[in-house]
Amino acid sequence: MPSPSAQRPPLVGLFATCLVDTMRPSVGFAAATLIEAAGCEVDVPRQTCCGQPAFNSGDRATTRALAEQTIAAFETFDYVVVPSGSCAGMIKAHYPELFVGEPDWMPRVERFCAKVFELMSFLVDVRGMTSVAAAYEGTVTYHDSCSGLRELGVKGQPRKLLASVEGLELAEMADSDVCCGFGGTFCVKYPDVSGAIVEKKAVNILASGADTLVAGDLGCLMNMAGKLQRMGKTVAVRHVAEVLAGQGGEPAIGVARKAGS
Amino acid sequence: MSVQITSPRFKDNAKQALADAPLQAALAKVGPGFIGRRAAARDLLPEFDALRDSARDIKNHTLAHLDLYLERFEEKVTAAGGHVHFAVDAAEARDIVTRICRDLGAKTVTKGKSMVSEEIGLNDHLAANGIEPVETDLGEYLIQIRGEAPSHIIAPAIHLNKEQVEADFRRVHTHLPPERNLTEPTALLAEARGELRAKFLAADVGITGANFLVAETGTSIIVTNEGNGDLTQTLPKAHIVLASLEKLVPTLEDVSQLLRVLARSATGQEMSVYTTFSTGPRRPEDLDGPGEYHVVILDNGRSGMLAGQLREMLRCIRCGACMNHCPVYHAVGGHAYGWVYPGPMGAVLTPSIIGIEKGANLPNASTFCGRCEEVCPVRIPLPKLMRHWREKEFERHLTPAPVRYGLGVWSFVARRGWLYRPATDLAMRLLALAGKAKGRFTSLPLAGGWTKVRDFPAPEGGTFQAQWQARKAARRTGRVS
Secondary structure (H helix, E strand, O other): OOOOOOOOOOEEEEOOOHHHHHOOHHHHHHHHHHHHHOOOEEEOOOOOOOOHHHHHOOOHHHHHHHHHHHHHHHOOOOEEEEOOHHHHHHHHHHHHHHOOOOOOOHHHHHHHHHOEEEHHHHHHHHOOOOOOOOEEEEEEEEOOOHHHHHHHOOOHHHHHHHHOOEEEEEOOOOOOOOOOOOOOOHHHHOHHHHHHHHHHHHHHHHHOOOOEEEEOOHHHHHHHHHHHHHOOOOOEEEEHHHHHOOOOOOOOOOOOOOOOO | OOOOOOHHHHHHHHHHHHOOHHHHHHHOOHHHHHHHHHHHHHHOOOOHHHHHHHHHHHHHHHHHOHHHHHHHHHHHHHHOOOEEEEEOOHHHHHHHHHHHHHHOOOOEEEEOOOHHHHHOOHHHHHHHOOOEEEEOOHHHHHHHHHOOOOOOOOOOOOOOOHHHHHHHHHHHOOOOOOOOOOOOHHHHHHHHHHHHHHHHHHOOEEEEOOOEEEOOOOEEEEEEOOOHHHHHHHOOOEEEEEEEHHHEEOOHHHHHHHHHHHHHHHOOOOOOOEEEEEOOOOOOOOOOOOOEEEEEEEOOOHHHHHHOOOHHHHHOOOOOHHHHOOHHHHHHOOHHHOOOOOHHHHHHHHHHHHOHHHHOHHHHOOOOOOHHHHHOOOOOOHHHHHHHHHHHHHHOOOOOHHHHHHHHHHHHHHOOHHHHHHHHHHHHHHHHHHOOOOOEEOOOOOOHHHHOOOOEEOOOOOOHHHHHHHHHHHHHHHHHO
């Protein structure tokens, strides 16, 4: 584990993930705000993708190249923080599989993976954060994204921080730990099946009575937002970091910015 | 019946299943029923997870010494007066069973539930040879009279509702009074029981599967809830056990450990209603039992798995927990998978038996949500093994062209940061502009798979990296000036 010197705050490399980088940069800024609030410095080194789409499509060569690229870009940081359980899980749980039987690489990979954390887990488990200074008027329901939940044990941390948001009421949906049907490339390879799974999820979200849905993975959020909007529903869908960082006033996923704002 | 392979048509099968209202109503009960009961059984047993570790270790040990345990099992069965037959593939297994039946002059055989029997297409083969197979497990009986394959490995007729069963009984049991009342499930059960009772008594041979084969004693074990297995194997002249080679376990002590996780994982029961141990044929002092006892051990590609990266799949004890917890199985049911074994375990096992060319859809049709691995009583890393098949598919250039092409373009760009950053920044600015008014797209070129069922949100604008660098630069110049 890294041992940052007592003189300076730990330096965190923010791995934004492809989706946050391209689709919703405000999640990256929210993550940076939260990491700074947890007493760290943040920087964003040049980066592309963790390699998960290639990994789950069976393309080991590309996965390996992207893993090496990511490790090289981030290994000098004290911590690497990822606002996605899926991408953090890819790195932390699966990178070592790519270097099995390579003594030149393995210690380096293991050192690297040990300092990689999903954002919520980093804030609560590593930095001991118990509350945030944010307000959000609304009833929020939280979806447990699969990789964060099952590969990294992200479950209580986001709920704990959400509970500290002023004005926010948390309403659990049924089956919050059941997959939303995103599944990376699955959602476009098998759209009918994916559509049926996310429809069940949407029904549970609506039944919770919440006006806002949050989760820790933008892929899942885009999937659920897209389904709710296709169904003509107005539930606001946001990354959990946005709400925790006090950015809840920005337009929700898939919602146009009002003219003049 | 011998099952036609429709796995290559998984997408069409799935579409049909999603449009099938009675099927969807039946599937809606799978999740809540099985999941809740398993969770309750787990919660009542504090050592449940430790038992799963122990179950995994027992199976790993057995697989590491499978040759020895197979030999030991054969010795013990032979010593008890039974016979062990090894079948390399489905055809050989069918021939062995048919030969045993012919030698006894069998006209009808009763059958306990056996997935291996489905795998080798035994019923059609027996019928073609003039031997009538009669399924005696209620679910198997239902799908036999419908000419269907099982849709679940422990609940083969879970896709059916009561009204469908009533209609089938009226269609098939034409010797019974048409005005009889079959509205209550108990009436259906009583009718099936009545029909089967005569079959049990008439059968010349009884065929069962096996949940375990015990090397130390030469015992085969089945677990059932209906008791049909006992009547199948004790009444006829001969009992044939059909099992695949990974059913071996070293000792009775090991079996007792595995039994503690099997029923809990499957149906949420502490134990199945019947756990039946069979060792050899009837002995002179026995009051009943079969005159002959045969065990047919099927390989059918499994020894290849033993030597390769799919070895962990051979730990499977066929509880069905993976499919009971699978969002894809819940959506489309078992028949959509297009062969004998559905759900996550089927997605791993099927390509090893029918080939990745025909089975490629199955390991791809998973969201990798990981719930299957989370509940597996022998801790099989099912997503990892499905990913293994995707790698084989990719290596052999079997990945469908659009996926391969899309992935190729994306990985070309992602491997070149100097290209990735300006290209994504520009693309996102353009896409943001196009989606600015509505904030989302209801259709989008090249994203038809997405927009077919849901809207696609418009991106915010320039990329995070570009914005971050711009802010950083602004801060730096701010500090300098």
